[in-house]
Amino acid sequence: MNLNIPESEKKRVVIAGGGFAGITLVKKLDSKKFQTVLIDRNNYHQFQPLIYQVASSGLEASAICFPLRKIFSRKKDFYMRVAEVLEIDGNARTVHTTEGDINYDYLVVCAGATTNFYGNAHLKEAALPMKTVEEAIYLRNRIIETYERSLTAPEDQLEGFSNLVIVGGGATGVEVAGVLSEMKKYAPIKDSGRDLRAKVKIHLISPGILDSMSDNASVKTTEALSDMGVNIILGRKVVDYMDRTVIMDDGSTIKSELLIWVSGIKAVTIKGIPEESIGRGGRILCDGYMKIKGMDDAFCAGDISLTSEEAYPGGHPQMAQVAMQQAALIAGNLNAMHDSGKLKQFKYRNLGSMATIGRNKAVADLGSVHLSGFIAWIIWMVIHLRSILGVRNKIIVLIDWIINYVNFRSSMKLLLFRGKR
Numbered sequence: 001m002n003l004n005i006p007e008s009e010k011k012r013v014v015i016a017g018g019g020f021a022g023i024t025l026v027k028k029l030d031s032k033k034f035q036t037v038l039i040d041r042n043n044y045h046q047f048q049p050l051i052y053q054v055a056s057s058g059l060e061a062s063a064i065c066f067p068l069r070k071i072f073s074r075k076k077d078f079y080m081r082v083a084e085v086l087e088i089d090g091n092a093r094t095v096h097t098t099e100g101d102i103n104y105d106y107l108v109v110c111a112g113a114t115t116n117f118y119g120n121a122h123l124k125e126a127a128l129p130m131k132t133v134e135e136a137i138y139l140r141n142r143i144i145e146t147y148e149r150s151l152t153a154p155e156d157q158l159e160g161f162s163n164l165v166i167v168g169g170g171a172t173g174v175e176v177a178g179v180l181s182e183m184k185k186y187a188p189i190k191d192s193g194r195d196l197r198a199k200v201k202i203h204l205i206s207p208g209i210l211d212s213m214s215d216n217a218s219v220k221t222t223e224a225l226s227d228m229g230v231n232i233i234l235g236r237k238v239v240d241y242m243d244r245t246v247i248m249d250d251g252s253t254i255k256s257e258l259l260i261w262v263s264g265i266k267a268v269t270i271k272g273i274p275e276e277s278i279g280r281g282g283r284i285l286c287d288g289y290m291k292i293k294g295m296d297d298a299f300c301a302g303d304i305s306l307t308s309e310e311a312y313p314g315g316h317p318q319m320a321q322v323a324m325q326q327a328a329l330i331a332g333n334l335n336a337m338h339d340s341g342k343l344k345q346f347k348y349r350n351l352g353s354m355a356t357i358g359r360n361k362a363v364a365d366l367g368s369v370h371l372s373g374f375i376a377w378i379i380w381m382v383i384h385l386r387s388i389l390g391v392r393n394k395i396i397v398l399i400d401w402i403i404n405y406v407n408f409r410s411s412m413k414l415l416l417f418r419g420k421r
């Protein structure tokens with residue numbers, strides 16, 4: 001019981017998930033007031049905003065991952081356990097994990113979200129998601145493998161190798177489309193007798209482009225991607241993928257060996273949360289204090305949570321800033337509860353949103369200021385570099401960016417394992 005964690009006179013806060021919300025909570029909880037236990041299925045924190053650069057061979061995975069224990073090496077009465085959270089028993093105040101059970105005085109669920117294939121078994125089986133570092137490494141190998149196989153594929157199969165299809169027009173879809181369209185110029189196909197560069201086509205399929213950003217960002221991005229040769233198919237949905245053929249809702253098809261699925265997310269499912277507390281997209285319904293509806297002393301933050309305020313009646317966007325601000329509020333309220341202080345309700349402070357399109361190109365909405373092009377790209381780089389955990393990681397990312405910028409070719413296009421065909 002209790003995952004080999006010593007009993008303490010202090011109350012125990014168990015945090016399920018060490019993503020943006022989880023690490024903010026650990027940082028902000030006062031260790032003089034609480035024992036803190038963090039449970040994650042990985043022993044590292046992953047910086048999702050740069051995952052697409054791992055998938056496109058721009059960065060090594062270790063540059064965007066940081067060991068969770070190292071972040072909190074100086075925190076007192078803090079314990080980290082690598083385990084999968086399976087179920088919560090609110091009555092017994094117990095979390096069941098793959099490594100055993102643990103009791104809590106307070107629980108905060110921060111398990112984030114996962115890819116949503118909307119119940120389509122073919123898509124789940126064959127389309128490539130990009131939500132975790134593991135998936136990004138797999139995708140990277142599949143992209144390189146597709147290029148390599150295109151060199152020897154029979155002529156009648158070349159169409160499938162020439163079409164790379166991305167589904168989803170949010171920031172991630174835009175970033176992947178942009179980087180792939182740049183990558184195709186320098187891919188291994190250049191080194192062969194069979195030069196497919198003119199034939200390779202990047203298709204981006206989505207109901208809209210950057211719909212959650214300003215019209216300016218959406219228009220500028222659509223123009224920039226089109227100029228880069230991306231075929232943007234708007235207003236359509238992908239409904240199936242069979243025999244290496246992408247099928248859209250109007251019946252039109254594209255032959256493709258590689259279907260990248262960044263089209264939607266749903267909350268991670270944790271058993272034991274009352275059914276009536278589960279809302280849209282599987283998200284856990286919370287009140288203004290981020291307390292889970294129908295549960296005592298259990299809170300929720302980040303992508304897995306759903307709460308609303310006047311400015312966001314349908315819920316907040318599933319973004320890192322929201323997760324961090326919600327976690328900071330919960331930590332502040334728990335610290336205050338310990339001293340019988342006043343509790344605060346969540347109010348999201350929108351610091352803006354941005355997306356990078358490619359070399360020297362990005363869009364940024366910073367309040368009423370809408371930026372695009374080189375200046376937005378520089379701001380995007382500075383903000384991301386500042387946000388990556390660890391000095392070593394910052395330096396590695398900066399060096400890789402400089403090398404890739406000057407050199408154009410990434411040296412990391414190694415095919416480390418082969419996917420199933």
Ligand SMILES: Cc1cc2nc3c(=O)[nH]c(=O)nc-3n(C[C@H](O)[C@H](O)[C@H](O)COP(=O)(O)OP(=O)(O)OC[C@H]3O[C@@H](n4cnc5c(N)ncnc54)[C@H](O)[C@@H]3O)c2cc1C
Binds near residue numbers: 084111
């Ligand atoms: C490719 C990509 C790019 C993105 N780019 C941006 C961006 O540019 N800007 C932005 O603001 N947002 C971006 N986001 C969204 C942002 O990453 C999320 O909103 C943010 O990570 C949410 O934080 P979180 O703490 O709720 O969840 P996460 O950061 O996803 O953390 C969840 C944690 O819970 C763990 N976990 C999950 N289930 C279990 C379980 N059952 N047991 C144990 N541990 C578990 C996971 O391992 C993970 O560590 C991006 C997301 C992706 C996928």
